[in-house]
Amino acid sequence: MSASSASPASSRPLIRPAADEDGEALGELDRLTWSPVHAVTPRPRPPYDPFFHDGNRPRGFLVAELEGRPVGYVKLARPTPLASNGHVRQIQGLVVDGTARGRGVGRALLRAAMAGARRQGASRITLRVLGHNAPARALYASEGFAVEGVLPGEFLLESGYADDVLMGRSLAPA
Structure with a gap:
């Protein structure tokens, strides 16, 4: 097998469950990807809190790796x-490193979250996304999520008021 024929497989993200050891890398990823386009929390400033803590354990996370390093995660709860x-699971965060965008990482994480929710017995999955985050909304819509509600001006961000868009989909087999 030539290096060029091995390239497509090696460029696909590996999705795996998070482990305690991922905390530092995921915390750094959170800080690097923070943006007023998608964050409703304040800009991170030192000293940084641990990524994993009592209310935020590794078992709720899936990590995406490219070339052996974490480049994204999704939290499912x-x-x-x-x-x-109890039949509903919610995506409570999906992050992709800017250097990994356009490589299928977000889509792979989203699909892995849906598969994980099905394994947990869920029949429905939901999420919340800021109204102006067009790339994320397009990704979710392309994977079958529909807008189920909008809370106008729900968040006051650096750039002004932002709508909170509620999206969801069935996990029933097609």
């Missing part, structure tokens, strides 16, 4: 502790 919506 139950939206509430209520038994009545």
